[in-house]
Amino acid sequence: xxxxxxxxxxxxxxxxxxxxxxxxxxxxxxxxxxxxxxxxxxxxxxxxxxxxxxxxxxxxxxxxxxxxxxxxxxxxxxxxxxxxxxxxxxxxxxxxxxxxxxxxxxxxxxxxxxxxxxxxxxxxxxxxxxxxxxxxxxxxxxxxxxxxxxxxxxxxxxxxxxxxxxxxxxxxxxxxxxxxxxxxxxxxxxxxxxxxxxxxxxxxxxxxxxxxxxxxxxxxxxxxxxxxxxxxxxxxxxxxxxxxxxxxxxxxxxxxxxxxxxxxxxxxxxxxxxxxxxxxxxxxxxxxxxxxxxxxxxxxxxxxxxxxxxxxxxxxxxx
Numbered sequence: 001x002x003x004x005x006x007x008x009x010x011x012x013x014x015x016x017x018x019x020x021x022x023x024x025x026x027x028x029x030x031x032x033x034x035x036x037x038x039x040x041x042x043x044x045x046x047x048x049x050x051x052x053x054x055x056x057x058x059x060x061x062x063x064x065x066x067x068x069x070x071x072x073x074x075x076x077x078x079x080x081x082x083x084x085x086x087x088x089x090x091x092x093x094x095x096x097x098x099x100x101x102x103x104x105x106x107x108x109x110x111x112x113x114x115x116x117x118x119x120x121x122x123x124x125x126x127x128x129x130x131x132x133x134x135x136x137x138x139x140x141x142x143x144x145x146x147x148x149x150x151x152x153x154x155x156x157x158x159x160x161x162x163x164x165x166x167x168x169x170x171x172x173x174x175x176x177x178x179x180x181x182x183x184x185x186x187x188x189x190x191x192x193x194x195x196x197x198x199x200x201x202x203x204x205x206x207x208x209x210x211x212x213x214x215x216x217x218x219x220x221x222x223x224x225x226x227x228x229x230x231x232x233x234x235x236x237x238x239x240x241x242x243x244x245x246x247x248x249x250x251x252x253x254x255x256x257x258x259x260x261x262x263x264x265x266x267x268x269x270x271x272x273x274x275x276x277x278x279x280x281x282x283x284x285x286x287x288x289x290x291x292x293x294x295x296x297x298x299x300x301x302x303x304x305x306x307x308x309x310x311x312x313x314x315x316x317x318x319x
């Protein structure tokens with residue numbers, strides 16, 4: 001039997017030896033991050049996916065069908081609530097891990113090669129389901145208690161997402177030094193999706209700039225993360241992505257915003273609002289930072305479908 005297969009099936013040996021293999025793989029991921037072949041957050045998510053899989057594995061031998069069963073349990077929320085994006089990212093982590101094991105000769109083949117990524121059904125209508133209405137936006141912005149430090153911070157985060165189409169990961173990575181003035185406008189340099197440097201920027205509109213400056217007064221001038229934690233365990237440290245999602249989701253719940261709407265919905269809402277107010281497509285592309293114009297066109301088609309539907313043109317006459 002292959003050494004790694006034996007390690008995984010024999011729990012007495014698995015814990016120590018498999019842990020060393022996982023640690024060596026994580027060291028290889030760190031090297032890829034340093035070589036700018038992989039984003040640091042992606043490496044962290046890959047590692048999280050592998051650990052989730054190993055916890056679920058519980059001594060079973062990892063075959064293609066076993067990995068497929070894990071994927072099915074994730075998608076059906078038998079393990080934990082998981083979006084299609086999360087499942088695919090964790091699956092990418094497994095591909096990285098088992099591919100690395102095969103590459104260094106620890107296993108004879110990669111069992112993930114035959115596993116396809118989870119498909120997103122109904123993708124063409126996804127943006128409509130996730131966008132907030134104007135009333136929901138107003139209610140959401142009313143939720144943070146702006147008489148408190150946390151409330152001012154939360155309002156600044158919400159405003160950045162709703163008025164600049166910022167991604168959550170971009171705000172998580174943002175540092176104080178990333179705020180700059182360009183041609184009289186306050187901008188935030190960001191490390192976008194799939195990028196390894198902060199080579200793009202968001203323009204803070206009047207609403208977003210006002211909210212940001214209020215937060216800066218309370219945050220202070222110290223270097224480091226733009227948005228910091230106020231909890232007893234991590235006070236002053238960078239607000240984690242998980243904490244950021246929890247904060248925003250909490251405000252959405254207290255605002256009565258239910259259904260299939262998440263933190264990422266705020267970005268969808270900003271893009272959709274710009275389109276509805278007749279922003280030129282190239283300007284929206286600059287704000288959204290979509291690599292593909294085809295992706296952005298989905299928004300335009302959906303907005304047009306609602307504001308000027310073909311149903312309005314239906315007419316019947318006796319002649």
